[in-house]
Amino acid sequence: MKSIKRGNKLITMMLFIFLVGMGLLIYKIQSEASFYISRSGVRNLGYIYDCNGEILFDDNAESGSYESGHFKDVGNFIGDASGQMTNTLVAKNMEKLSNYSFTSGIQNKGGKAAIYSTLDHSANEKVYTAFGGKNGCAIAYNYKTGEIYVCVSRPSVDPLKGYENLEEGSLLCKAFYKTVPGSMQKISTTIAAVESMGTDELESKSFSCSGSYTNKTGGKINCHNSYGHGTQGIYEGFANSCNPFFAQLVEDNAFRLDDIIETYRNMGYAVNGDKESRFSIDGIMCQKASTDLEDKNDFNTQWGCMGQGTTMVSPCQMMMWQSAIVNETGEMTMPYLIDKVTNVRGRITEKAKTEYSDRLFSVTAAKEVKDIMLSNGENYSGKIPGFTVGVKSGTAQVKNGAEENSLLTGFDTDPDHPIAFCILIENRTSGEVSTDQIATVLLSSIK
């Protein structure tokens, strides 16, 4: 009889395992059904709103429903459901927008599924317009809370007008893709210098610039000021964005290459062939920085520390580092774009909260670099009037030196206006709109 009962136990056990599997299946279906529907041809998607309730995405919109160009400033960032763009807020969050529930199916009318974004459409439009005819991108967020207010990338696309005859790069939001950072990279190098030699020693260092510098391996590092900057400390060298100064700093015996590499890696760089990775902002994938640093006396490594060579950083990541500096914590405030999500019945299913990264660098380094950037920012009081900013500009040679991109990153220290930003203007030439002009528009338009 015991043996017979053993058979029953075996059947019971098999049935139990199967039923557990069925339970998991029901849970899986319940939790993923909206996603499945979002991948079907049949769907009804809700709206995306900006922080003031303005519509940024309307799947049922037709040409004429909105003013011409209404969506153009967010076209390649918010995107649409056509499948033309894959790294946009809509493409990555279709299931959240789906006016569908497993119980009632697809709601063609009266569905209340929606994404309430942190974006300020009005500010976005102003920044988009400020670029004039230039291409590039600008991104800004609240370094206290993480809310992204502005994210513009030119050229862009108006989803209502279709996808024909588009300029190259229209379908990408450049803020999330790596670019040559130019002298903005000196922020990272300065952080590494503080981490390696400490504040006092760094501030005690001074190097001379005569317009160019021949390094220990015979490489010639030119300065943008051919007359030279003379002898400078870190504050002056940073403000002058002096290449010979930073080349000598990198060569300095107290500044160890291992420390540079370690600090860079902590900040998220893929160094010397590390596996490159990306991070996600509400589903939108952002590339992480990368560089090669092999010999600190080497020409390429020194340029790598000054934002040329193989060094690449996305404007978004550069902006995020500003939060770790201005907050004096060494921890980034993680940006977010979705403030809240409502389901088909209007119930809030997601609510954003502020999150922070692990510590990238020490509080000492954050404070020191903040002071250096604020000191540099004093030079911008006329260029970005009305704001007390810490900034670093950059000029990046791209396309083998055929073009120069102009960049600016920084933060506003006003506690009531805690904005960190990064701006890129592609192929800028003298006389055209400048990054500080766009920064002024950006900071003025975010209330």
Place this chain on the structure above:
Amino acid sequence: MYKNGLSYTGVTFLTLLSHISMLAIVFAKGNYDSILAPVILSAVIIASDLIYFFILKFLKQNTYTIDFLLIGILNMSVIFQSCFGKVSFATKHFIFAILALVCCQAGFKLTQNHRIIESRKYIFYGIIGVLILSILLFTGSRGMWIDLGFITVQPSEFIKPFFVLVCATSLKYQQNKHRVLGIRVVYDNWILIGVTGVIVLLQWWCRDLGSLPTFMAVAGCAFLFRICYPKAKLSKKLIIGLSVLGAAVIVIALKFAPGYVQERLHVDIWSDQNGTGWQQCQALIAIAEGGWFGKGPGNGSLYKVPAANTDIVFEAICEEWGLLVALLAVFMIILLLASSIINTPRSYFHTTLATGASAVFIAQMALNIFGSCNMIPFTGVTIPFISQGGSSMMACGLLAGFLKAGQATVFPVPVRPQQPPQGYPQQNRRVQ
């Protein structure tokens, strides 16, 4: 003696009611061109129900649980299959459903007396041998089907019930040990190891790896019974040892599995929604579109996807009838298996037989449902009695007959009390 809670009339009424309810939904929400389609379907279903209930009255059995559940499941399945895409009548499936009922009765009669089976076990080894030979000769190394012109047969499906039969064993058989090279062995166990090995190699050869877990589940149960038989209870060490061994076998098998199996283990179906993941993506979308209550019989679109009425039949039902009804169908099959726990088999042989049959049903349901829903690698096995396919229906019918034999065995003959205790069902009433 048997735990029978409902009368013949009560169960008949319940089974009829379940089918009539489904047919009412077909009339109300179904997609059909002419009212004739649901009328024919209803007439055939109700008539076949009544005829089978009538036939049952003349069958002398101790219990009718399996019979009622089986007709319930089969006609439910005929209604499902008749509605995919548009309401019509699935004649072929209905014929195989009748054949499944016949096979059930055949399986029951075959295995009712375990002494006869055990004394002629060599016949079943022979049948398995013939089936294996037919696969080797007629299906080819990458096929599973033999095309007879008017019908295609899948011999590997028929191996399953006969493999369950040879896996069943009795205490007496296990005590009949012989000394070979100083070791006491049971010949039957070594033959079974050999047969299992041959079947595994055969499945590998003809790339029918979807059925392999089913055979392994049956063999696993059989060897567990054989290994644990002499001990009074299952030792923890043994259970842990067997679990580790099982896990190691699975890991090694997966490591050396063919490329297409490896691919299925790692494939992200949504990243290739229009390629290799198309069938599963469409199936999952169909479940989502169906929701709890379905789009209505005949209103689905999954029927356009290949294997909608076999490999992804669960999702096709979900789409048209809703997840609740699909779960109900699965629950009916679970009840079929659970009846062996309630009406305990009366002999060790029938216990091992019922366990083997249950292992086949559970493994197939798990492989089909979890595989098509992307929880485990997708294989091409059927849900017993629900999926279309004659070979599968008849094989499952035989297995259901084995379950019935466990509950209505010949030995020992149930002894009827002279004076039934108060409240005991009357003996002249057929009971479930």
